Amino acid sequence: MAESKVETANTAAAASASGESGGPSELAVATVRTVPIEQAQSRTEHDLLGDDDVPANALWGIHTKRAVMNFPITGVPVGHFPEFVRALALVKQAAARANKRLGYLAPEKADAIEAACTQIATEKVYAESFVVDAIQGGAGTSTNMNANEVIANVALRLMGRKPGDYHALHPNDDVNMAQSTNDAYPTALRLAVIFATQPLVRALDDLAYSLKGKAVEFADVLKMGRTQLQDAVPMTLGQEFDAFHVTVKEDVARLNEISALFREVNLGATAIGTGINADPRYAALAVEELSRLSGQPMVLASNLIEATSDLGAFVLFSGVLKRVAVKLSKICNDLRLLSSGPRTGIGEIRLPAVQAGSSIMPGKVNPVIPEVVNQVAFLVIGHDLTVTMCAEGGQLQLNAFEPTIGYCVLSSLRMLTAAVDTLTKRCVDGIEADRERCRSLVQGSIGLITALAPSLGYEASSRVARRALKENRSVADIVLEEKLLTEAELNQLLELEAMTRPARRQPVPKS
Numbered sequence: 001m002a003e004s005k006v007e008t009a010n011t012a013a014a015a016s017a018s019g020e021s022g023g024p025s026e027l028a029v030a031t032v033r034t035v036p037i038e039q040a041q042s043r044t045e046h047d048l049l050g051d052d053d054v055p056a057n058a059l060w061g062i063h064t065k066r067a068v069m070n071f072p073i074t075g076v077p078v079g080h081f082p083e084f085v086r087a088l089a090l091v092k093q094a095a096a097r098a099n100k101r102l103g104y105l106a107p108e109k110a111d112a113i114e115a116a117c118t119q120i121a122t123e124k125v126y127a128e129s130f131v132v133d134a135i136q137g138g139a140g141t142s143t144n145m146n147a148n149e150v151i152a153n154v155a156l157r158l159m160g161r162k163p164g165d166y167h168a169l170h171p172n173d174d175v176n177m178a179q180s181t182n183d184a185y186p187t188a189l190r191l192a193v194i195f196a197t198q199p200l201v202r203a204l205d206d207l208a209y210s211l212k213g214k215a216v217e218f219a220d221v222l223k224m225g226r227t228q229l230q231d232a233v234p235m236t237l238g239q240e241f242d243a244f245h246v247t248v249k250e251d252v253a254r255l256n257e258i259s260a261l262f263r264e265v266n267l268g269a270t271a272i273g274t275g276i277n278a279d280p281r282y283a284a285l286a287v288e289e290l291s292r293l294s295g296q297p298m299v300l301a302s303n304l305i306e307a308t309s310d311l312g313a314f315v316l317f318s319g320v321l322k323r324v325a326v327k328l329s330k331i332c333n334d335l336r337l338l339s340s341g342p343r344t345g346i347g348e349i350r351l352p353a354v355q356a357g358s359s360i361m362p363g364k365v366n367p368v369i370p371e372v373v374n375q376v377a378f379l380v381i382g383h384d385l386t387v388t389m390c391a392e393g394g395q396l397q398l399n400a401f402e403p404t405i406g407y408c409v410l411s412s413l414r415m416l417t418a419a420v421d422t423l424t425k426r427c428v429d430g431i432e433a434d435r436e437r438c439r440s441l442v443q444g445s446i447g448l449i450t451a452l453a454p455s456l457g458y459e460a461s462s463r464v465a466r467r468a469l470k471e472n473r474s475v476a477d478i479v480l481e482e483k484l485l486t487e488a489e490l491n492q493l494l495e496l497e498a499m500t501r502p503a504r505r506q507p508v509p510k511s
Contacts, residue, residue, distance in 0.1 A: 043164045057163060059129040061149035061171065067142030071133040074407070078143050079130035081410045086121045087191035087294075088130075088147040091184050091267065092175055093117035094289035099177050102279050108159075109174050116154035126150065134407040139400040140185035147184075148175040178278040178286075182308055182398055183269040187290070189406045190262035193317065194296055196413040197259045201252055203420040204324070208248040210428045215242035222500070223348055223438040224445045231447035234499040237348065237433050244331050251324045258313075258320045263298050265290070266307035272397040273305030309398055311391040314405050321412045322384040328420070329377035332370035335427070339367055348438045352430030369427040376419040383408035448475045451499045456484055 042053040045062035052062050079085055093114050100110035120126040129150045132142045148171035153163040155175075161168050169175075176184070219238035224231050267290065268283020270276050275283060283300055291298045301307030341347035357366035386408050390401035442448070446465050452475070453461040464478045471478075476494070479485050485493070492498065 043162075045164060045166075054164075059126070059150045059153040059163060060131060060146055061153070061164065063142070063145035063171075064132055064149055067132040067136060067146065071136040071142065073133045073135045076134045076407070076411075077131050078134050078146065079127035080134065081192065081196070081406075081414070082124060082127055083195035084188065084192040084406070084410060085127045085130050087188040087195060088143070088184075089117040089121040089151065090191065090290060090293045091188045092147060092151050092179075093121070094267070094286050094293055095177065095179055095184070096175070097289040098282055098285035101285055102281060104279065105174065105177055109155075109169050112155035112159050112169060113151060113175055115158050116151045119154060120151065126154070134403060134410075136403050137400070139181060139398055140189075140403050140406075141181045143403070144176070144179075144181040144185050145171070147188075148172060151175045178268070178270070178282050180270040180277075182271055183266045183304075186308070186402060187265040187267040189402065190265055190313070191290070191294055191296065191298070192406070193262050193314075193409055193413070194259055194294075196410055196417075197255055200324075200413055200417045200420065201255055203417050203424070204248055204252045204255070207420050207424045207428065208245050208252065210424050211241050211245035211248060214428065214431055215239070215245055218433050221433045221435050221438050222442050224442045224447055231445045233447050233450045234442055234445075236500050237438060239500065240334075244334075247327050247331070251320075251327060254320050254323065258317050261313040261316065263296060264301050264307070264313075265298055266301050266304050267298075268300065269304035269308045273303070273308040275304065305397065309394055309396070311394065311399050311402065311405060314387055314409060315391045318384045318387040318405075318409055318412070321409070321416065322381050324416060325377035325380035325412075328416075328423070329374050332367075332373045332377075332423070335370045335431075336367045346441075348434055348441070350432045350434060351427055354426055369423055373419045373423050376415045380412045380416060383412045443476075444474060446475060448494065448499075452479065452485070452490075452493055455489075455493060460484060 041056055043056050044051050044053050047062045047066070049066070052065060054061055054065050096105060096110045096113040096117070099105035100107060105113075130143075130146055132146045136142045152166065152169055152171040152175050155169055156163060156165050159168060215238045217238070218241055219236060221237035222234060223237050223240070224233075225235040225240075226232050265287060266273065267286050268275055268278055270278050283304070287298050287300045335349070335351065338346055338349045339351045342350070351367050351369070353365045355365075355368060357364040357368070387405050390405045390408075391399065393399070393401050446469055449456075449461045449465045449468075452464075456464070456479070464475060464482070464484070467473070467478050468475045476490060479490055480487060
């Protein structure tokens, strides 16, 4: 019978997996074993519904197969979210460590589970074995079973055994020891959200930095501010981009604040929060190990029954993601308006041309990057409503709709991160100002009169504005014609510094 060497945990990853429980065994230190390759095309496994066949070398088993058949919903498997796969592996590794420390899990089994979890958490190839649909019935049971089976079969291979040899190490009895889907799944999901938030925060920081750079670059570009799409008062293009910078930085702060709520977990709650089938010491030990493994300061919820049924943190966090999406979409609306034209619109800025804009209109270039960010924002906003309804739909001691919450939140995080990266690199970094266009629009705007109102008075200013609009002339021409101000006085009042920020002024004597 042919044999092949089984890939084992790399030494660095295994070393990081060691903790106060005495460190990993030889399995976790990457001892290479050989395992016979199955000659048969399938193996038979058994569950409460009976026997069924699975591919001989599959790392998943019968429970996973049934879930794949039952939930052909989105076509998006759990493995699509690597942060979730990593988090599931770390939760199972923490549980194995705790059970080993308490004496319930034999060291050989615990070490094999730990080595398997280290591989799964660090090597992306294993995501391919997390095949159940992200949206599923059963409150996440299918995902938990999928994780148990994959971890068990990776561990069995590391022990020199075949996949499916559950007499040596069992997915439920050993990998799932002292756990329920109802505490392992939500704990992993919370940790996954923490992991997935970090790339979004970095992307938003990069966007804010790019916007600040444009604010500095455009600090001397005078333009007309607008309210209700009408001319308002002068400002600089730098001020406009600095406002974009500040609003993005605010969202970074909110994301960091709210994501911290996910550090509170119910690991050890088991089925409904009473901790049935777990040692009284288990919950604290498991959370301690999870903190060590994840690098996150996880804490055990004070009331595990409440924590098992409550999804309030997801509602708050999803609301923050919606806020991020809404504000990004508003920025993109502004970029599209400011770049409109190029000849017949506002045309104050030029967005980078990244592709041809039309199959029929030669030379047309569209603001496709802001447009795609708008569409991502619309999806995130819709996901927030879905999260709200799922959280509301919980009943008694459990919420069965957490898989859809996970799908929506993790999808929103992934899409927002990609959209923000794209907006920064493919759009904002390359924005240019049309300085002459900005200045000409200011000089021809009726809004200049606001800067003169403290000196001319409201009534005279209104009269000048009406004349300028009716006669299609500039405000400055009318003011000089009516000898309301001298040219020197007018120039002083219309100077950039005076028009774009607060200032103490002496009233100009009226002639």
